[in-house]
Amino acid sequence: MQPRDVAPHEILLPVRPAFIAFTLIAALILNFLPWTGPWLAIKPDFVALVVLYWCIQQPRKLGFTVAWLMGLMMDIGNGSLLGQHALAYSVLAFAGIVLHRRVLMFTIQNQILHVIPILLLNDLIVLVIRLFAGADFPGFSYFSGSLIAGALWPVMCFLLKLPQRPTPDPDDV
Amino acid sequence: MEHSPPPFFKRGPTPLVRLLLCSLLSLALLISDARYQYLDGIRQAVAVLAYPLQRAAIAPAAMLRRVSEFFVTQSALRNENARLSEQQLQNGATLQKYRALAAENAHLRELLAMRQQFPESTVVAEVLYVGRDPFTRKIIVDKGAQQDIRAGQPVVDQLGVVGQVTRVYPWLAEVTLITDKGQAVPVQNLRNGLRAVLGGTSGDGQLELKFIPLNADFQNGDELVTSGIDGIYPPGLRVAVVSNVERNAAYLFARITGKPVAGVASHGQVLILNRDLKVPERPPEAAPARPKKPRRSG
Numbered sequence: 001m002q003p004r005d006v007a008p009h010e011i012l013l014p015v016r017p018a019f020i021a022f023t024l025i026a027a028l029i030l031n032f033l034p035w036t037g038p039w040l041a042i043k044p045d046f047v048a049l050v051v052l053y054w055c056i057q058q059p060r061k062l063g064f065t066v067a068w069l070m071g072l073m074m075d076i077g078n079g080s081l082l083g084q085h086a087l088a089y090s091v092l093a094f095a096g097i098v099l100h101r102r103v104l105m106f107t108i109q110n111q112i113l114h115v116i117p118i119l120l121l122n123d124l125i126v127l128v129i130r131l132f133a134g135a136d137f138p139g140f141s142y143f144s145g146s147l148i149a150g151a152l153w154p155v156m157c158f159l160l161k162l163p164q165r166p167t168p169d170p171d172d173v
Numbered sequence: 174m175e176h177s178p179p180p181f182f183k184r185g186p187t188p189l190v191r192l193l194l195c196s197l198l199s200l201a202l203l204i205s206d207a208r209y210q211y212l213d214g215i216r217q218a219v220a221v222l223a224y225p226l227q228r229a230a231i232a233p234a235a236m237l238r239r240v241s242e243f244f245v246t247q248s249a250l251r252n253e254n255a256r257l258s259e260q261q262l263q264n265g266a267t268l269q270k271y272r273a274l275a276a277e278n279a280h281l282r283e284l285l286a287m288r289q290q291f292p293e294s295t296v297v298a299e300v301l302y303v304g305r306d307p308f309t310r311k312i313i314v315d316k317g318a319q320q321d322i323r324a325g326q327p328v329v330d331q332l333g334v335v336g337q338v339t340r341v342y343p344w345l346a347e348v349t350l351i352t353d354k355g356q357a358v359p360v361q362n363l364r365n366g367l368r369a370v371l372g373g374t375s376g377d378g379q380l381e382l383k384f385i386p387l388n389a390d391f392q393n394g395d396e397l398v399t400s401g402i403d404g405i406y407p408p409g410l411r412v413a414v415v416s417n418v419e420r421n422a423a424y425l426f427a428r429i430t431g432k433p434v435a436g437v438a439s440h441g442q443v444l445i446l447n448r449d450l451k452v453p454e455r456p457p458e459a460a461p462a463r464p465k466k467p468r469r470s471g
Contacts, residue, residue, distance in 0.1 A: 032230035034302030083202030090195035135308035136375035
């Protein structure tokens with residue numbers, strides 16, 4: 001008998017590195033969209049989400065170097081302190097790589113419960129760095145983006161797995 | 174002593190070691206950026222790499238705006254045209270008066286042998302997007318070092334002061350708004366000429382007059398204009414209107430807040446002022462006097 005909370009194992013095609021690069025660039029563009037007003041307050045950090053996804057799914061293909069460089073791109077694009085996102089994404093990658101066996105055992109809904117604390121930790125690191133640099137606390141809505149990112153996790157898992165699903169062979173009966 | 178078998182696959186250092194390396198590198202970057210501003214060269218170089226991505230991200234919104242502009246009805250356009258020509262007429266009358274006054278002012282200054290005010294040139298820049306960093310208030314405009322923009326130039330719109338250019342990239346520039354916590358503007362009360370320093374507050378886009386004594390003459394509705402004594406903002410630009418004065422004898426200073434006059438939060442286009450300032454050299458600082466050692470009294 002299959003326990004209820006264990007995800008059914010799925011056989012996927014190997015992922016292409018070009019696809020990983022494409023998703024990372026797409027996430028950067030999503031983050032660089034001209035978000036304003038209330039949308040900016042609840043904007044999920046797409047780059048953090050995608051980096052975490054690949055660190056959990058393919059810890060051998062992508063790791064600290066890519067996460068760190070993506071963080072650097074974010075810092076430059078946002079004009080913020082150089083290194084704050086780099087540090088946060090390194091911790092994110094560490095959490096993803098260390099926890100990847102555990103997280104993958106759960107169903108998608110239960111994976112969200114792992115993803116949200118990791119993303120909140122990511123936010124918290126950026127917040128602490130900025131508080132040290134002399135900024136003010138921007139209010140608790142600052143963390144809402146991570147909750148929304150957690151809600152987006154199943155959607156993203158579905159989308160990013162699409163190219164890895166084997167196409168059914170029409171000759172197969 | 175424990176012996177672990179050698180690993181089957183060589184995978185390099187463990188995740189913890191890698192994390193420590195990355196963290197150390199990030200901390201080094203953070204400290205050298207925040208404390209010493211060493212990294213502007215690197216920032217410029219990576220900014221060039223990130224520029225196409227940023228442009229690609231802005232493109233859909235810009236296209237949407239252009240499409241919606243295309244479908245404006247003719248009556249709306251005619252109304253706007255009528256309104257603008259009326260405004261043009263009014264502005265023209267004011268401008269004529271202003272020209273006469275400027276000539277008179279120049280003449281008087283010459284008579285009094287005062288320093289001439291230098292005419293300033295302006296660059297129109299389009300606001301690309303609002304800064305995404307939730308800790309600061311910035312806007313990004315589409316003119317940069319290639320258009321001779323330099324850090325420190327004041328930015329205004331048709332109503333008043335918007336902010337100041339704080340960082341310049343090859344094709345973009347960051348403007349820190351006056352509502353940012355770290356941004357200060359020297360102002361003057363238009364009603365009685367009192368000078369003060371206006372700064373941003375952390376929260377809600379309000380401005381606050383700093384270090385004003387309790388008995389200072391500020392009232393609700395007072396207009397604050399730039400005083401020009403910092404040499405950055407030209408004098409006489411409107412900045413804010415005092416919206417709340419709170420005098421509590423328990424505190425050392427009065428709490429005076431104001432609302433920005435310019436559309437600080439909503440922008441299409443802004444003007445970047447280019448002033449060729451001839452500020453006299455700062456006098457050499459005198460060597461600090463050595464503090465006297467406290468004498469021990471017997």
